[in-house]
Amino acid sequence: MTPAELKDRLSDLMSRPINPRVLLNSARLIDEADRRASAYTDPAYIPFYYHLGKLIAPKGVVEVGLRLGLTGAALTRSCVSIEHYLALQESKTDEFYSTRLARANIRDHFKGELYTHAGSVDDDEFSVRLEAREWDLVIVNDEVGYDHHLLLLETMWSNMSLGGWLVCDYIQSHRPARKAWDGFCKARNRTPEFVSTRYGVSIVQK
Numbered sequence: 001m002t003p004a005e006l007k008d009r010l011s012d013l014m015s016r017p018i019n020p021r022v023l024l025n026s027a028r029l030i031d032e033a034d035r036r037a038s039a040y041t042d043p044a045y046i047p048f049y050y051h052l053g054k055l056i057a058p059k060g061v062v063e064v065g066l067r068l069g070l071t072g073a074a075l076t077r078s079c080v081s082i083e084h085y086l087a088l089q090e091s092k093t094d095e096f097y098s099t100r101l102a103r104a105n106i107r108d109h110f111k112g113e114l115y116t117h118a119g120s121v122d123d124d125e126f127s128v129r130l131e132a133r134e135w136d137l138v139i140v141n142d143e144v145g146y147d148h149h150l151l152l153l154e155t156m157w158s159n160m161s162l163g164g165w166l167v168c169d170y171i172q173s174h175r176p177a178r179k180a181w182d183g184f185c186k187a188r189n190r191t192p193e194f195v196s197t198r199y200g201v202s203i204v205q206k
Contacts (some may be wrong), residue, residue: 003205006055006165007193013051014195017043023050023074026108028101030068045198046074049139053079056165058137062130063087064152065142065169066116069102075139076110086129087116090142121155134161141169149180157188160206168192172200 001009020041034040053075061082063072066089076082085106089099099116106114117126138156142149157166170177171194181202185192190204 001055003191003193003203006203007195009055010048010051010195013055014044014048014197018047018050019043020046020074023047023077024070027068027070027073027105030101039198040070042198044196046070048195048197048201050074050078052137052167053077053082056137057081058135058165060084060133060135060137060161061086062135062138062156062159064090064121064138064140064156066099066102069099069105071139071141072102073105073109076106077108082110082112084113084133084135085110085115086126086135087114088121088126089116089118090121090144091119121152130155130159134164135159136161136164137167138164139167139169141167143170143174143177146176146180149177150184153180153184157184157206162206164206166204166206168202169197170199171202174199 020043023046029035039045049071057079059081066087072085072087099118103114103116115129117123119126138160140152140156160166168177168181171181185204192202192204195201
C-alpha cells in the first residue's frame, strides 16, 4: 500500500465515525469524569488509531507520548498482528502520567511483549530496547519543543524497518511539531500525507 492509498483509506474510514466510547468502554482513567471530555469522545481522534492498526497490520510498534494508553488500546484492539509494543512517556513534558494505567489499558487487548518507559528517549534502558529490532510502525504523539521533536523523529527513523510507517500527531494544533515534521520530511525527500483528525495527523513511509 502506498502512502497515498493509506491516506485515502484512512480518510474514508474516518468519514464513517465510530463512537470512541465503544472502543474505550473498559479503559482506566484518572478521573471518571474524563469519559465526557471532548478528546475522549471525539470520533476524529482515537478511532484513527483503530483504523490504522487494521490497515497496516504492524508487528512492532513504538509509541512516544503514551499518556493513558488510549491510542495504544485502540490500536491493539483492531490489530492482532502486533508482537512487540514499546512505549515512552517522557518525564520532561509538563503533563506527566504514570505508566501503570497505560499498561493496563493496552493489556486489555494485547498479550505480546509490552515495555513502557517513563523517562527520556536517550535513556539507556529505553535505547537498548529501541535498538534491539527494527520497527514497522512508530507513532509520535507528544507536544514538545522543536529541537526535541526533531530528535524524536530522527531517533525513531533510524530504528525503523524499510517500508515502515512513521505517524506524527498534533500537526495542526502544535506549531513546533509541524515545523519539525516539515523539515524532517524535506531532509529525507519524503512527501507526507495528511489525514484530518482532531489534532491533525501526518504519515510518511521509510
